[in-house]
Amino acid sequence: MLGPALVVYTLVLLVPILWSVAYAFFSGSPVTGFKFVGVHNFVELVHDPSFIQALEVSVKYALAVTTGQVVLGLLLAMLFHFYLKRASGLVRTIVFFPVVLPTVAVAQLFVKLFQEAPQNGLVNSGLQALGLVNWERDWLAGPTAAFWILVGMDIWRAMGFYAVLLYAGLVDIPVEIFESARLDGARGWRLARYVVLPLMTPILVSATIFSLNGTLKVFDSVLALTQGGPGFATTPLTLYMYNTAFTYGDYGYGSTIAMALTVLCLVATVTIFRTARRDVTA
Amino acid sequence: MTIGTTTVDTPFSGRARTGGLTERRGGHGRGPDVVLRRARRLLLRTSIVILVLVEVVPLLWLLISSFKTNSEFYTRPVWSLPKGLYFGNYVQAFTTGSMAIYLRNSAIATFPALALTVLLSLAAAFTLEIMRWRGRNVVLLVFLSGIMIPAQMVLLPLFTIYFKIGLVNNLGSLVITYTAAGMPLSIFLLATYYKSVPRELLEAATIDGASIYRVFWQISIPIVRNAIITVALVQFFFFWNDLLFSYTFIASSNRLTVQTGLLAFTGQYGQVSWGPTFAATCIAVFPTLAIYLVLNQRVIKGLTQGSLKG
Numbered sequence: 001m002l003g004p005a006l007v008v009y010t011l012v013l014l015v016p017i018l019w020s021v022a023y024a025f026f027s028g029s030p031v032t033g034f035k036f037v038g039v040h041n042f043v044e045l046v047h048d049p050s051f052i053q054a055l056e057v058s059v060k061y062a063l064a065v066t067t068g069q070v071v072l073g074l075l076l077a078m079l080f081h082f083y084l085k086r087a088s089g090l091v092r093t094i095v096f097f098p099v100v101l102p103t104v105a106v107a108q109l110f111v112k113l114f115q116e117a118p119q120n121g122l123v124n125s126g127l128q129a130l131g132l133v134n135w136e137r138d139w140l141a142g143p144t145a146a147f148w149i150l151v152g153m154d155i156w157r158a159m160g161f162y163a164v165l166l167y168a169g170l171v172d173i174p175v176e177i178f179e180s181a182r183l184d185g186a187r188g189w190r191l192a193r194y195v196v197l198p199l200m201t202p203i204l205v206s207a208t209i210f211s212l213n214g215t216l217k218v219f220d221s222v223l224a225l226t227q228g229g230p231g232f233a234t235t236p237l238t239l240y241m242y243n244t245a246f247t248y249g250d251y252g253y254g255s256t257i258a259m260a261l262t263v264l265c266l267v268a269t270v271t272i273f274r275t276a277r278r279d280v281t282a
Numbered sequence: 283m284t285i286g287t288t289t290v291d292t293p294f295s296g297r298a299r300t301g302g303l304t305e306r307r308g309g310h311g312r313g314p315d316v317v318l319r320r321a322r323r324l325l326l327r328t329s330i331v332i333l334v335l336v337e338v339v340p341l342l343w344l345l346i347s348s349f350k351t352n353s354e355f356y357t358r359p360v361w362s363l364p365k366g367l368y369f370g371n372y373v374q375a376f377t378t379g380s381m382a383i384y385l386r387n388s389a390i391a392t393f394p395a396l397a398l399t400v401l402l403s404l405a406a407a408f409t410l411e412i413m414r415w416r417g418r419n420v421v422l423l424v425f426l427s428g429i430m431i432p433a434q435m436v437l438l439p440l441f442t443i444y445f446k447i448g449l450v451n452n453l454g455s456l457v458i459t460y461t462a463a464g465m466p467l468s469i470f471l472l473a474t475y476y477k478s479v480p481r482e483l484l485e486a487a488t489i490d491g492a493s494i495y496r497v498f499w500q501i502s503i504p505i506v507r508n509a510i511i512t513v514a515l516v517q518f519f520f521f522w523n524d525l526l527f528s529y530t531f532i533a534s535s536n537r538l539t540v541q542t543g544l545l546a547f548t549g550q551y552g553q554v555s556w557g558p559t560f561a562a563t564c565i566a567v568f569p570t571l572a573i574y575l576v577l578n579q580r581v582i583k584g585l586t587q588g589s590l591k592g
Contacts, residue, residue: 105567149382224545
């Protein structure tokens with residue numbers, strides 16, 4: 001009974017993975033034909049300024065969004081658990097909702113929020129109403145602003161997810177632990193730092209790994225919000241790989257970038273896992 | 283200081299009533315402490331309100347804007363309510379924007395893939411978890427490793443294959459790709475459920491003379507019915523919201539899915555025609571919203587479960 005699943009899985013995922021690895025040693029595309037180039041693509045990779053830039057965007061974006069998602073998620077989870085209690089159901093449902101929305105729709109909403117021409121979006125109109133006319137601008141046309149809007153959008157979209165995930169972890173902590181910690185005088189910040197954080201370490205590690213793996217692979221939000229622009233300010237590895245393969249017709253080099261991305265995800269996962277383990281044993 | 287009833291109760295029943303952490307300190311401090319506590323509560327309430335507003339306002343703005351005529355955008359503030367329910371934007375999104383075709387295409391790609399991925403994953407999870415054979419752990423690991431691999435790693439070879447066999451611009455390419463891409467997570471979730479099925483139940487059936495196929499179809503499937511619904515729900519969102527694969531494999535305008543269609547529509551008209559853009563975006567949001575409204579607790583549980591593998 002395993003047969004059909006294994007066949008489909010092998011043909012559609014396993015074979016293409018190996019195929020991709022093989023592509024990395026060629027240059028060209030199915031249209032132009034392939035030429036064996038050995039390790040040339042890998043040499044090119046380390047000398048390619050566009051690759052370095054895309055790598056920087058990917059890493060910066062992943063760090064910013066993962067931090068935002070996990071930190072805000074934890075704060076929300078603590079808010080749900082310690083202050084809202086049972087009443088948190090509705091708030092949780094509302095905050096989780098953007099998670100299931102199509103990325104293109106969310107991105108389109110954010111484009112409109114920050115638009116200037118031919119008509120001000122909500123943000124520019126708000127600034128105008130507050131008398132901050134100097135602040136009005138075409139937000140997504142600025143490299144820095146576009147990057148942070150992208151970061152903000154993806155935090156906005158996913159923080160409810162991490163809130164619910166971490167909330168589930170908080171609920172699992174026996175209530176007596178908080179009771180006795182409070183009797184010992186820990187509350188507020190100290191309760192969070194010395195009781196909640198250590199107890200939550202395993203689930204926080206899982207959440208961080210999950211978030212990093214998702215954010216390093218970001219593609220949809222970038223494509224739908226900025227198309228990687230202005231210039232290459234928001235072009236991460238995934239989009240650079242896509243453009244290399246389909247716009248410039250170099251499948252070989254595209255596959256090399258994809259491999260670099262895969263390695264990056266693995267390294268990130270292993271690093272977090274190792275660091276976390278050391279923290280726990282230390 | 284007393285701990286009260288909390289310790290004997292379940293985590294929530296006790297603390298929900300008494301107000302928990304902040305309030306029980308009440309017997310301790312007087313005077314300034316009360317003011318401090320009020321200020322803190324106010325701060326918390328405000329942050330909750332802000333939080334809900336941040337999540338809800340953009341979505342509300344999207345909805346009300348979809349009912350505005352084009353001139354309203356230029357003559358009145360963007361946050362004003364529409365003068366009336368103007369459905370012209372929706373008409374335009376469905377006619378010039380062909381949103382109906384995109385919705386249909388998305389359904390054609392999503393639902394067969396859902397059925398296939400659930401069925402194949404069920405059979406695989408059953409074989410891997412219920413039947414005991416050598417090497418099953420290795421196979422399970424191979425399936426699960428698929429969760430880690432970026433889609434970029436399979437994109438180019440898949441495109442080459444689909445191009446060669448004429449599946450580019452065919453929704454069939456999406457059905458095949460989704461089916462395979464959905465397997466790692468589905469198998470993982472279903473295997474976890476199968477693990478909790480009492481083995482005696484299935485063994486008893488086998489002793490009574492049921493074949494392994496009968497045990498699979500007639501006994502195991504009804505038991506994991508809930509899990510099947512959860513898995514299908516989770517995968518629905520992944521397939522329906524997919525952009526990377528549909529953007530790569532489908533180019534002809536009458537085969538676009540909701541996501542690529544919306545992207546094309548907003549790219550073409552988005553800058554100037556605000557009303558129709560908002561309407562088209564609402565249409566794209568609606569199916570997921572509808573499902574979420576009815577099944578939100580199940581969706582939340584299913585989606586968060588999938589990530590807790592670590």
